[in-house]
Amino acid sequence: MLTNILKIALRSFWKTxxxxxxxxxxxxxxxxxxxxxxxxxxxxxxxxxxxPNAERIYRVTSDIVFGGNAMNMTYAPxxxxxxxxxxxxxxxxxxHxxxxxxxxxxxxxxNIKENKVIFAGKDFLKVFDIPLVQGNKKGALEEPNTMMISQTMADKFFKGExxxxxxxxxxxxxxxKITAVYEDIPENSHFDFHVLLAAEGLSEAKSGQWLGNNFQTYILAKPGADIKEMDQKIASMTEKxxxxxxxxxxxxxxxLEMFKASGNKVEYALQPLLDIHLHSDLLGEFKANFSITYVYLFVAxxxxxxxxACINFMNLATAKSSNRAKEVGVRKSMGSDRKDLFFQFMMETFLMSLISFSMAIFIASILLPFFNDLAGRNLKLPFDEFGFYASLLLGAILVGFIAGIYPAFFLSGFKPVKVLKGDVSSGMKSARVRSSLxxxxxSISIILxxxxxxxxxxxxxxxxxNLGFNKDQIIMVHDLYALGSQKQTFKQEILGSSMIEKGTLSGFLPVSGTNRSDNPWWVMGRDIQDQENxxxxQNWQVDFDYVKTLGMKIVQGRDFSMDFPSDSSAxxxxxxxxxxxxxxxDPIGQKITTFSGNNVTGLNTDDLEVKTVIGVVENFHFESLKENIGxxxxxVDPNPSGIASFKFKAADVSEVLQLVEDKWKALAPGQPFTYEFLDDRFEAMYASETRIGKVFxxxxxxxIFIASLGLFALTAFTAEQRRKEIGIRKTLGATTANIVFLLSKEFTKLILFAFVIGAPLAWWGMKKWLEDYQYKIDLGWVIIFFAGAMVFLVSWIxxxxQSLKAANANPVDSLRGE
Known part of the structure; x- marks a missing residue:
């Protein structure tokens, strides 16, 4: 029986x-x-x-509102x-x-430059029990000036040793001193450091300062621990x-009740390790996370x-129904019942589904490298996993059932008397189903x-x-500390070139990933016991040329100037x-103050640092546009470490790079030259959204391409059902344009209806997505109209x-049997 079904299926496949x-x-x-x-x-x-024990690992997060700033961070004291x-x-x-x-x-x-370096506490391996390649877990990070390195770093410096x-x-x-070598942390981790330095040698780690938040802290909870109860205990502990x-x-x-009554708060909570990648977007993430919203979106x-695709399968199967109608009529006349025919058509569909899944693996292997490039991932087809093949077989059965159930019911339901007379159209009673499909x-196409x-x-x-600063044609040179005392020499030699307009040395630039700090300040003379004062x-170290180099706008007062020695305290x-x-x-000339040296341990109110306001700069963005400007x-720090930034003229970029690199190598031989462009760094802040956009x-x-195949199928179906009508109309003088309009108008109405359904849903969904951004576009009617126009254009083409093909057919062929 199966052999017979296979023969019929192959014959039907070859016939059409x-x-x-x-x-x-x-x-x-x-x-x-x-x-x-x-x-x-x-x-x-x-x-x-x-x-190991990932379900028991938690990160401490902070929710702080103070002095006009609100911060949700990964940092703790x-x-x-x-x-x-x-x-x-x-x-x-x-x-920590x-x-x-x-x-x-x-x-x-x-030297080589390594970005994946971090100071870690002595109990790192107790919390994150990663496998070691060399060394022992006990005491690995207990001594100052010791380190653990990854297998990759060991191969880089000690290959074969x-x-x-x-x-x-x-x-x-x-x-x-290296105490252990650990296996590379997999890419699917929210951190993947190659070097772990013992925090025991970091004086900051020994601090008893409870008002500073600079450390990421993780815990391993005991089995059965109540996390909500632990959060309450953490609140009591921090209050104490x-x-x-x-x-x-x-x-x-x-x-603290008075503190909270003033609109302030300092709260710490435990966040599950397994929630970080998909449910966290806090200040201080080790690397950019993804979002569970996007996961749901891609699943949808x-x-x-x-x-x-399954709908297309149904429609393409029914579009050529007349080719199987007489077969159904003859087989029913010979004694086959509907159950036998239904089984026949379902088995044909399962066969097609198996063929499609086999081809899908080949197509996926071709498309996967392009997807990896777009999404920034390194995915591979798991050919070595049994579950992969089991899933494919189960998927083939499921898809075959979904795609085949409707055509099987439809084709097996033809009335033999009517189809043998040539009346195929009366065998089909599901126009509403096709229209709904x-x-x-x-609707989905319009939403997408x-x-x-x-x-x-x-x-x-x-x-x-307009960001409030100029990010174009600015090159950033990192690791100024490698120049030692020659930072200013490097700057002046670069500025001596006619290709360079301006330059600055600073510890911070207005993009994510550069050094920053913040602490409480108040207007001198005001009562600091009043929390509203x-x-x-944020306080950033810059030199005298920072504002000019970045093209910021002074709206009150003046810029820093070397002509004013007092600017050292301005x-x-x-x-x-x-x-x-x-x-x-007028704020110009007024004095603001804070605790000297940012030292909040002891908070000596007799030891204060005082600065004079000499200028006001127009607001500029220094975080993602998801955030308000703080x-x-x-x-002024005349000789800050960090980054040298140079604004260059619209010249050959390669010449500018060569100039900067040559000067660097002359002053810092043997030190790696690391640079990037400010606009590239800015774009990197939105790399995740950009990738999502490209993948989307x-x-x-x-x-849309697959949906167009479905429309092609339905147009073919309509032409098939109305071929005699088309033949008569052409015989009576109807033009090709008349026929095309006749076949297309019903589907145009359906697409218009799809637009009415899809556009509001899409508008609502993207309005919710844009709520994450403080600065965003307006969802006007132009975008909705453009989306609809694209769908109408593709569908009409x-x-x-298909309509032209039907309209240009010889009417003699349609009416030959009449």
């Missing part, structure tokens, strides 16, 4: 090989896209699951890690990290340690694409197009928005700071091709 090939290709493409999305989603859901173990019984172990940026590392002479016991030099000054310090400034009658796209397909347009419009808005403000603040300080009268203060656009294109 054109439509059958389109049928299989459309379904194969849809399955291939779903397979890629499934691999992507599986990868995103796997983050950090490789760590330095002493919190030890206090958690000592004071909360449910904590089995804890570790301190990220101080990149380091220069060498074994002998030449035992690295344990040997040393590397960091930043040309400090020897670190912070209140005495705050009382020194605020007065003995200070309480996969489902929609698969449904669209078309509406569904193109609209979302893609909004994504790219928002990214374009970000790239072209305290302003939390500051320039932004407009947000003016608002938060609430100066009385308060910023610039102060690609899948949208494929979805698709319908036009």
């Amino acid at each position: 090989k054109g439509i059958s090939i389109i049928n299989v290709l459309g379904l194969s493409l849809g399955i291939a896209l779903c397979l890629i999305i499934a691999l992507f989603v599986r990868n995103e859901l796997s983050y950090d699951k490789h760590f 330095a002493p919190m890690a030890d206090a958690l173990v000592e004071e909360i019984p449910e904590v089995e172990a804890s570790v 990290f301190r990220n101080q940026g990149s380091f220069l590392i060498k074994r002998y002479e030449d 035992n690295a344990v016991g040997q040393s590397l030099v960091l930043d040309n000054k400090t020897d670190y 340690h912070m209140t005495p310090v705050l009382k020194q400034v605020m007065g003995e009658d200070f309480t 796209i996969a489902v929609f694409i698969l449904l669209i 078309v509406v569904f397909q193109f 197009i609209f979302c893609t347009i909004v994504l790219f419009s928002q990214m374009n808005f970000i790239q072209n928005k 305290l302003v939390s403000i 500051v320039i603040i932004n407009e947000t700071a003016i608002k938060n300080f609430n100066f009385e009268g 308060a910023v203060m610039l102060f 656009a690609a899948f949208t294109g494929f979805a 698709t319908m036009g091709i």
